[in-house]
Amino acid sequence: MSRVQRKNSAAVWFLPPILKGLIFTFKKMLSNLSRKNKMLTLNYPEEHYSYGPRFKGNHILTVKKDGSLRCTACMLCATHCPANCIKILASEHESPEVEKYPIAYEIDILRCVFCGFCEEACPVDAIRMGPEWQTAGINGSSFVYDIKYLAKRDSLKGGGVLSRVDDQERHKAGI
């Protein structure tokens, strides 16, 4: 290890900055002891930090009022995805009002960079970035989220998340 040997006179006065640092440390320690609720660190597994509503975490596929998927399989999210992690398989729906829907929708979450382009590209508010960010898994396969997990996982409290865009309302509005 090489050391820089400073020759100037100021370098000799090393003691004041050290003292300054120590004073800061002790100040923090005392304030943490006296005012515990203002402490900056968390006891992580027991305590969680709640992020703002715009946080980009794991994806959620939203649902319509009848509980079916909002996604129309237009592939705009897959097209815009810079990490190429979205795979969609489209099919023909029996109802002519729906016409096209996904029969498979997979996100490779290890590949995802959480940029949020999918959310931005979606024309019908079918995919959102949710608040979840703790994505532990046992092996690689548990990181490929399938359509069921994305839409109706347990943490979404059953039923899934309702989409803001409704076809019936749009038709009524004359669009």
Place this chain on the structure above:
Amino acid sequence: MSDKLIKCEINNKEIEVSEGTSIIEAFKKLDQPIAHYCWHPGLSVAGVCRLCMVEIEGIPKFQIACNTKVTEGMKISNQSEKIKAAVRWGLEFHLINHPLDCPICDQAGECELQEQYMQFGKYSPNMSENKVKKRKVVDLGSKIVLDSERCILCSRCVRFTDEISKTHELGIFNRGDKSEIGIFKDKPLENEYAVNTVDICPVGALTSKEFRFKQRVWYLKTADSICTGCSTGCNIEVDYNEEGLFRARPRYNKEINGYWMCDKGREIYRLPNRIGRLWKAKVPSSDSDKSSYSIGSVAALKKIRKLFLEKGSDGDSYSKNGLKADEAILILTAQYTTEEYEDLISFFLQFLGSKESIFYWKNNPENFDDFDGLLLRGDKNPNTKGLLEILQKKEALNPWEHLQKTLEEKKVGTIWVAGPENQKVYPDIEEKLRYFESHCENIIWWTAHPLLDSQKVWQIPIKTFFEKEGTIINFAGRAQKIKAVSFFVPSALSLSESVVILRGEELKRSEPPFLKAPRKANHFTYRKKVL
């Protein structure tokens, strides 16, 4: 149209066109931008979309370019602000009732409405009334789905069924904003050329059931090729990606197919796709529990060379198990390129057999010379003419009866069959194969799709027409070059490549043996700087 040339000026550029040319054709010839929907070069002029407005010097009002003929010294332009506004408002009227379906519309990405809005429109809509709702997902037959809301009533499809297929299935019904395309009761759109209406539809009103929702078009690349469905040899373009081919569409060739192709020909896109292809060579096994096992095609051909072609004990004659070389038979189907026939026949004549033991397998003699008057021919092989020419040149054109006679008379060692790539058009293929099998010791069978698992059949995977280069000659003797589109089966070989290995030479592949799935080009990120 007479040969007399007349001069005119389009957007201050001079051009000479033959007399009788319409203004829009002159625009297309000069590559000048002009908006249009209803005009199609292969159809009659309808003049219903009113978008191809041009200003002609000396005429106070705008004229439509599709229905106005060029005259001597005409000065035409469509660059003034006035005319641009006319086109823009014309376009807005077309789009008033057009639904915002682009996310689920199959046409998105190749839609003329999208393209022309970006080129000539770019207005903000002023319509405050509700959109008129029409029928969606209407079944027009076994091939086509109609969406009336998306239709802009350009009448191209109606004119197609009236003028080209002459079946008159489609019509425009009702009036005003309620008018829509439809079929008559009990008469679905089922003619042999129906899917052409999907190609000429400028919007997503007509979509093909075959391609519907399979892929978004921006994921597909396009390559030029030739249709191998019959001996007409229509020029086509195929859309493909690393997963395989997805559809075939006609490409303009004045001499052969014009702007059209038949629906049977569109099905050939399925042939090179991986599902159902012979993935590896199948070699007869000596085990009792299974009749064959799979090895690489190069290894299989080397094995064939060792068994059937290596020099015998007497030094100069090629033999196997005491069978003389002239007891081999070569059967050819007309589904290969001319170059492949050259290579295989000269190899066969050099090492295996005589001119008398080459046969040409005609698949459907009873309707071989059929022709429906437009494009579809009974001869379902792309290169019949090429094969016959070579056989005549080599004086090896033997009648099929001779083959039967030879097979009945004596025990044949090996039958080498260059099998058809499109097995569907050979209805008697399995029956024939069993017949060959019972009359010989071994069959070397070049095929793209596995057929018969037998202890006598060696199956070698071949490249389909979309994976190799070469020449095919159509019914009229017109030679057309084809280029490799992509590679889908890594161990597939063309006949020429097989012959190289059979000759004992090292195979040098000029192209990559296998197209690896490339990373998808993401235009949003790649072209960010230009956007």
